[in-house]
Amino acid sequence: MTRRHGYALLSAIIALVVGLSTVIYVCVASDHGPGLDARATTRAAGPGPGSAAPVSTGVWVGTWAASPVSGEPGTEADGMAGRTVRNVVHTSVGGTSARVTLSNLHGTGPLTVTHATLAVAAGDGSAAAVPGTLRRLTFGGATTVVVPAGEQTVSDAVTVAVPADSDVLVSTYSPTSAGPVTYHPHARQTNYVADGESTEDLSGAPFTAAGDHWRYLTALDVLSNEADGTVVALGDSITDGVTSTAGANRRWPDVLADRLRASAAADGGAPRYGVVNEGISGNRVLTDDSHRGASAVNRFERDVLGRPNVKAVVIDLGVNDILRDPGLADPQEIVNGLRTLVSRAHAHGITVVGTTLTPFRGHRGWSDGREGVRQRINRAVRADGVFDAVVDLDRALRDPYDPRGLRPEYDSGDHLHPSDRGYRKMAETVDLAELAGAAPARL
Numbered sequence: 001m002t003r004r005h006g007y008a009l010l011s012a013i014i015a016l017v018v019g020l021s022t023v024i025y026v027c028v029a030s031d032h033g034p035g036l037d038a039r040a041t042t043r044a045a046g047p048g049p050g051s052a053a054p055v056s057t058g059v060w061v062g063t064w065a066a067s068p069v070s071g072e073p074g075t076e077a078d079g080m081a082g083r084t085v086r087n088v089v090h091t092s093v094g095g096t097s098a099r100v101t102l103s104n105l106h107g108t109g110p111l112t113v114t115h116a117t118l119a120v121a122a123g124d125g126s127a128a129a130v131p132g133t134l135r136r137l138t139f140g141g142a143t144t145v146v147v148p149a150g151e152q153t154v155s156d157a158v159t160v161a162v163p164a165d166s167d168v169l170v171s172t173y174s175p176t177s178a179g180p181v182t183y184h185p186h187a188r189q190t191n192y193v194a195d196g197e198s199t200e201d202l203s204g205a206p207f208t209a210a211g212d213h214w215r216y217l218t219a220l221d222v223l224s225n226e227a228d229g230t231v232v233a234l235g236d237s238i239t240d241g242v243t244s245t246a247g248a249n250r251r252w253p254d255v256l257a258d259r260l261r262a263s264a265a266a267d268g269g270a271p272r273y274g275v276v277n278e279g280i281s282g283n284r285v286l287t288d289d290s291h292r293g294a295s296a297v298n299r300f301e302r303d304v305l306g307r308p309n310v311k312a313v314v315i316d317l318g319v320n321d322i323l324r325d326p327g328l329a330d331p332q333e334i335v336n337g338l339r340t341l342v343s344r345a346h347a348h349g350i351t352v353v354g355t356t357l358t359p360f361r362g363h364r365g366w367s368d369g370r371e372g373v374r375q376r377i378n379r380a381v382r383a384d385g386v387f388d389a390v391v392d393l394d395r396a397l398r399d400p401y402d403p404r405g406l407r408p409e410y411d412s413g414d415h416l417h418p419s420d421r422g423y424r425k426m427a428e429t430v431d432l433a434e435l436a437g438a439a440p441a442r443l
Helices: 003-031 033-045 252-265 296-305 319-323 331-346 368-383 393-397 420-429 432-436
Strands: 059-065 083-090 095-103 111-113 115-120 145-147 152-154 158-162 167-174 182-184 191-195 209-211 217-224 229-235 273-279 310-316 351-355 389-391 402-406
Touching: 059 095, 083 217, 095 115, 095 145, 095 167, 115 158, 145 152, 167 217, 217 273, 229 252, 229 296, 252 273, 252 420, 252 432, 273 296, 296 310, 296 331, 310 331, 310 432, 319 331, 319 368, 331 351, 331 368, 351 432, 393 420
Parallel strands: 059 229, 059 273, 229 273, 229 310, 310 351, 351 389
Antiparallel strands: 059 217, 083 167, 083 191, 095 152, 095 158, 095 217, 111 145, 111 167, 115 167, 191 209
């Protein structure tokens, strides 16, 4: 045999071995279902090391979020040990890949998550998933992650078609307790719990316990061609939507997302943004509360700057600074706190749209003195250039016969929180074009 023929034979053998290896690898991968697919996607699209496989184009934006508020009462001893939590969240925009943020901010020990999945919800109000959409979530390529007390973690990306204006299921299983469960109350959404490990269940049958809380999950991001950035709604219970119809997604940020999608579909010229709701019931601009979350000043970096590709923030805060002050709050201190938020946003090139404070005459906390504080804050917001743009919710929602109170059809009945119709009016009052306004450059 000549040397030339020998090289040819050797090359043929090597090609055969490589071909057989590829076939074997593909067969093994197909037997491992969505979990292996998720890891492959993570290495291609996530922040960790991996292959150079092509990935979907687009930008990472927030499609849903909820601020971690406190430790869930009654979970101090056992947490969610030995149970599967299935959170149901509603998307504002769609994408081709997804990732989640899990928080152990209020835990007293490490949170161990051994199984986590994401799936598109069947949309029937149950815990059921659409077949073929379930993906195992990984963290740095591993299916198990340990989140230290006071910390959070972001999953690797998984390839999955996430539709806009739809529900997504995020399930986590923890074999041990981390102490108090980090949660967001007043979700206005039914969420589920099952005994044992059921993260990959599609039917929803094991999830017999339900509740109005989001647990551990604080954000869902998507790689999207439908949006160019994220707008954050930063507020209190009015932004949280505590009096909106449960399960109907009628909070004002939900309606804002509807408007942005409709404008994009009609080429209306409005910015293409995902919308995330960072409202906390009872939240204040300046003061922390163990049951109502860190103040806006102290959570701004996490809840606004920590979201992906933020272009604008809408701030509706200050009512609780008035109501929860045992005396009379200093309006100038509240305005200064708002200015601090604006300054931090501008340092990152983020446009800030602020609102006037809505009226609340008839609420148990109302008084002439507190009404005066509200009016002074609103005058400053309208006249002093606190924000880049102003949404005058006071004028939009107040009763024309008594401007100190809400218009009856916009009142949920407690004279403080809007009705579904009131929330819709709030979102309709936002000038979509102002969300794309240029923020002052950092000097």
